[in-house]
Amino acid sequence: MQQGLTKTQITIMAIAAGVCAANIYYNQPILKAIAESLHTTESKVGLVAVLAQAGYGFGLFFITPLGDKFNRKKLILCLQSLLILALLGMVFIQNRIGIFAMSLVIGCCSVAAQVLLPMAASLETKNKGKTISIVFSGILIGILAARVFAGFIAEWLGWHYVYALSSVMVFATMLMIHYGLPDAAPQFSGNYAELLRSAIYQTKRFSKLRIAALLGALIFGVFCAFWTTLTFHLSGAPFHFGSDTIGLFGILAIAGALAAPYIGKLIDNGNSAKTQLYTTGILLISVILLKVFPFSVIAITVAVLLLDLGVQATQLINIAAIYTLDEKANSRINTIYMTCYFIGGALGTFAGVQCWDFGGWQAVTFQLISMSILAMIVALYSYKKS
Numbered sequence: 259m260q261q262g263l264t265k266t267q268i269t270i271m272a273i274a275a276g277v278c279a280a281n282i283y284y285n286q287p288i289l290k291a292i293a294e295s296l297h298t299t300e301s302k303v304g305l306v307a308v309l310a311q312a313g314y315g316f317g318l319f320f321i322t323p324l325g326d327k328f329n330r331k332k333l334i335l336c337l338q339s340l341l342i343l344a345l346l347g348m349v350f351i352q353n354r355i356g357i358f359a360m361s362l363v364i365g366c367c368s369v370a371a372q373v374l375l376p377m378a379a380s381l382e383t384k385n386k387g388k389t390i391s392i393v394f395s396g397i398l399i400g401i402l403a404a405r406v407f408a409g410f411i412a413e414w415l416g417w418h419y420v421y422a423l424s425s426v427m428v429f430a431t432m433l434m435i436h437y438g439l440p441d442a443a444p445q446f447s448g449n450y451a452e453l454l455r456s457a458i459y460q461t462k463r464f465s466k467l468r469i470a471a472l473l474g475a476l477i478f479g480v481f482c483a484f485w486t487t488l489t490f491h492l493s494g495a496p497f498h499f500g501s502d503t504i505g506l507f508g509i510l511a512i513a514g515a516l517a518a519p520y521i522g523k524l525i526d527n528g529n530s531a532k533t534q535l536y537t538t539g540i541l542l543i544s545v546i547l548l549k550v551f552p553f554s555v556i557a558i559t560v561a562v563l564l565l566d567l568g569v570q571a572t573q574l575i576n577i578a579a580i581y582t583l584d585e586k587a588n589s590r591i592n593t594i595y596m597t598c599y600f601i602g603g604a605l606g607t608f609a610g611v612q613c614w615d616f617g618g619w620q621a622v623t624f625q626l627i628s629m630s631i632l633a634m635i636v637a638l639y640s641y642k643k644s
Contacts, residue, residue, distance in 0.1 A: 262383040271374050271393045271570045274334075274431035276400030277424075278371040279339065281364050282310045283404035284420050291417040296354055302355065304362045311604070313365020318597045325589030327450070330377040330442035331435065334370045338432045341367035345425035349418045370464040371397050372596055376443050376588035379581035382623050385459045387530075389577040394574055395516065402511050402566075445586035457590035464583050464591070470576040471595050472536075475602025476633040477541060480626050481569045482603040483610030484545075487622045488558075490614055496553055510559065530575045532642035537575065538634040541568030545626040552619050572633070573599075592641045 263271075285292070285306045293303045324333055344363040351357055375393055382389040408420045446453055460467055488507065492499045544564035551557030582590050606629065613621040 263378065263381050263389060267381075268378070268389055269394050270377050270431070270434045272396030272436055274338075274396075275371040275374045276396035276398075276403075277427045278338070278368050278374075278400070279397045280400035280404035280407070281329060281345070281368045281424055282314050283401055284408040284424065285310055285361065287301050287405050287409040288412040288420060291412050294358070295417065296352075296357075298354065299308070303357070305358055305374065306566055309358055309361040310365040310368075311600075312590075313362040313572070314368055315365075315582075315597065315600055317366040317369035318372060318600065319364065319457075321378075322592045322593045322596070323368050324370045324452050325373045325376055325442075325451075325592075326446040326587060327444050327448075327453055329444060330373055330380075330589075331439055332441075334373050334377070334435060335432060337367045337370035337373070338428055338435075341370065341434075342425045342428050345421045345428065347450040348421040349425070351591070363556065371400075372592060373589065374457060375577070376581065377439075379577075380442060380445075380585055380588050381440065385423075386576070390578050390581060391574040395570070398570055398573075399512050399516075402508050406506075406508050407479075440449075446590075447557055452599060457593045460587060460591050461594050464580075465643075466583060466640075467580050467591060467594060469590070469636060469643075470580050471598035473538075473633055473636045473640070474573060474576050474595060474599040475605075476629050476636065477538070477569045477572050478599050478603040479606025480545065480633070481565070481606070482540065483606040483613075483622065483629075484548075484626060486607050487610045487614050487619070491552075491619045491622075507558075507562055509561050513563060513566070519545055523533045524577070530579060531641045534572060534575045534637045535641055537568050537571040538630070538637040539568075540564050541572065542627070542630040544568060545623060545630050547628060549620075549623040552623070572637070 265270075289303055289306060292306060293299055296303065321337070342362060344360045344367060347360040348357060348364070351360060375390065375397070378389055378393045379386060408417075411417075411420045411423060446456070447455070461471070485508075489504055491497070492504050492507075541564075544561045547557050547564070563590040576595070580595055581588055583591055608621055609625055613625045617624075
């Protein structure tokens with residue numbers, strides 16, 4: 259096995275991870291367009307978004323552990339091949355049930371991004387924190403850019419072209435992975451049932467994983483609740499922003515993701531536990547700004563930058579920490595962490611919508627502050643244990 263990863267290989271991983279992860283979120287701004295093309299209502303095609311998320315959750319638990327049992331490079335290429343077929347299915351299938359089925363498969367196969375992450379951790383030998391941060395930045399940028407990309411393409415070309423262009427991008431990254439990345443040998447020799455039991459066992463095995471999973475669930479809950487309800491807030495009084503203007507805030511959020519390599523350097527310098535106190539503090543400051551200045555575009559802009567930086571940085575520290583636990587079990591450990599992470603996001607989204615219905619933006623910001631305080635308490639507990 260080669261000693262460490264080159265800059266080109268790290269870039270390939272980051273791009274491929276972002277391109278794969280983006281596929282889960284393309285549907286959100288184009289549900290209305292899909293509904294119109296099928297001559298039905300948005301509520302009747304809303305299952306497209308749900309199934310994409312459900313498929314991703316299914317893939318996280320049942321597919322990503324296979325990265326410890328099989329050659330990770332071959333697993334990624336297999337998932338990407340299936341993903342391309344599902345994306346093309348979205349282009350050509352003209353009925354609701356078929357589109358539902360393709361959405362589920364797209365979600366499942368998009369977990370190739372979560373196989374790339376532990377692959378990067380296992381192949382890197384020197385600047386592990388920085389490398390992981392770059393690859394995860396690719397995932398987050400893909401997630402943030404997906405809504406903007408899908409909305410723009412659907413507006414000018416039609417929603418089918420969103421998935422057609424995505425299939426081309428996935429194929430391009432397949433070629434990059436095939437020719438640019440080394441093989442990653444499996445580390446687990448048991449059967450599939452033993453692999454899943456072993457994944458669950460990692461939770462009992464490492465207290466650091468339990469703490470990281472709880473913290474990750476909380477911060478992603480804040481992230482998802484904020485971005486879901488921000489659309490409601492900015493489309494109403496006194497803003498009355500259109501979807502294109504609201505989408506610009508997603509572009510703004512990418513700036514926070516670009517700070518990841520600098521956070522990675524702090525992690526590699528051994529300041530992770532202390533740094534995590536600062537990053538959760540940044541998250542708390544951002545949501546307090548939203549509470550105190552609910553109708554200030556400037557305050558919301560600053561809050562978007564700080565919130566994204568806080569979530570991104572905390573997540574990177576978590577991932578770097580759990581990948582030091584057992585290199586042979588990286589995929590199984592990642593499975594547990596990311597499953598909890600996305601459960602936290604789903605619960606945060608649900609709570610955010612309920613708070614919006616109950617008390618509008620003020621109720622939402624109360625929820626965001628409460629979850630951010632809990633996250634900071636968990637980070638403080640982690641710091642005292644370190």
